Amino acid sequence: MAVMTGPPELDPALVRAAQRGDRIAVADLMDALAPYVGRVCGPIALHDGPDAAQEALIAILKNLRSLRDPAAVYGWARAIAVREAIRVARTTARAVPAELADVPASGDPQLAADVRDVLARLTPEHRAVLVLRDLEGLDEQAAGALLNVPAATVRSRLFRARRSFRKAWSP
Amino acid sequence: MVAVNQDWPVVELDPVRRMRVLAAATPGVAYAEKLIPAPFNTVWEAASDLEHELPRMITDLRSFEITSAWGERMIAHARGRLGQRARFDVVLRPGWCVMQSRFLIGGMAAVPEVGGTRFAFLGGLRLPGMRLLAPVLRPAIRPLALRPIGRLESRLRVRAA
Numbered sequence: 001m002a003v004m005t006g007p008p009e010l011d012p013a014l015v016r017a018a019q020r021g022d023r024i025a026v027a028d029l030m031d032a033l034a035p036y037v038g039r040v041c042g043p044i045a046l047h048d049g050p051d052a053a054q055e056a057l058i059a060i061l062k063n064l065r066s067l068r069d070p071a072a073v074y075g076w077a078r079a080i081a082v083r084e085a086i087r088v089a090r091t092t093a094r095a096v097p098a099e100l101a102d103v104p105a106s107g108d109p110q111l112a113a114d115v116r117d118v119l120a121r122l123t124p125e126h127r128a129v130l131v132l133r134d135l136e137g138l139d140e141q142a143a144g145a146l147l148n149v150p151a152a153t154v155r156s157r158l159f160r161a162r163r164s165f166r167k168a169w170s171p
Numbered sequence: 172m173v174a175v176n177q178d179w180p181v182v183e184l185d186p187v188r189r190m191r192v193l194a195a196a197t198p199g200v201a202y203a204e205k206l207i208p209a210p211f212n213t214v215w216e217a218a219s220d221l222e223h224e225l226p227r228m229i230t231d232l233r234s235f236e237i238t239s240a241w242g243e244r245m246i247a248h249a250r251g252r253l254g255q256r257a258r259f260d261v262v263l264r265p266g267w268c269v270m271q272s273r274f275l276i277g278g279m280a281a282v283p284e285v286g287g288t289r290f291a292f293l294g295g296l297r298l299p300g301m302r303l304l305a306p307v308l309r310p311a312i313r314p315l316a317l318r319p320i321g322r323l324e325s326r327l328r329v330r331a332a
Contacts, residue, residue: 021297023276024260027193027269034189038182049182054192057184061196115178135179 015070200295203316
């Protein structure tokens with residue numbers, strides 16, 4: 001089971017000040033959101049994580065005025081971060097995902113039960129589903145809505161992604 | 172549920188990447204970065220000496236006086252060459268500085284990099300309408316951000332001598 005430590009509380013007044021154009025508040029808000037955005041972008045974009053997090057934060061801060069409810073800032077930022085991470089990971093096409101059956105068996109010294117190794121075998125879309133379900137705790141409906149795919153697609157992607165972890169770690 | 176441990180890759184954005192974000196999200200500011208061939212501590216010691224070095228980097232500035240400070244937050248009073256005055260809110264910590272008055276925004280960031288220190292400078296006006304002008308202004312005003320970096324490099328050579 002994933003460790004789902006929620007992001008820290010954010011003062012709505014800080015969000016509103018940033019929305020009004022206070023650049024110190026914008027910088028403070030970026031500092032507050034950056035760890036959370038980095039946690040979402042890292043597993044999806046992998047090597048391109050820093051670029052993805054940078055692009056996600058730019059999109060978040062540029063569109064801040066469109067956020068109606070400051071209390072919803074993390075959920076709103078998460079949706080942008082997931083989309084940017086998938087986009088950046090797709091664009092660079094650095095990793096060509098292998099068939100999931102090719103995931104190394106446990107005991108393979110190259111694998112070393114490394115999460116990153118297993119994630120690298122998945123497509124960005126599969127990684128996004130894992131992040132939303134297992135790290136963020138979203139249900140299939142919510143994850144599907146965020147990714148703009150049906151819940152059934154989320155379910156099948158999740159099945160394949162989790163199977164790759166089982167293959168990697170089962171004795 | 173599949174066992175997922177705490178080894179998931181996470182991303183931490185360094186101060187220069189954060190300054191790129193701030194620049195991209197702030198309409199109409201001049202932004203530039205450069206690799207300065209000097210150690211981070213040397214570069215940041217000079218750049219963060221706002222009262223002495225900022226007026227040398229920004230020649231329109233006659234003085235920049237910090238009047239109160241608490242933690243990494245400060246209030247500074249600036250005076251321009253033409254006698255104009257402005258009160259600045261400042262956030263200053265290692266590798267990061269953001270300054271804002273009613274009409275101006277400024278920022279500096281630095282990170283160690285192979286070959287020296289990557290240094291970023293941001294500056295611009297906070298005026299209504301900058302959002303519309305930003306696409307036109309951005310390429311034209313980049314040299315305005317490179318000049319203060321060049322002056323800082325000159326100062327580093329003087330300080331080292």
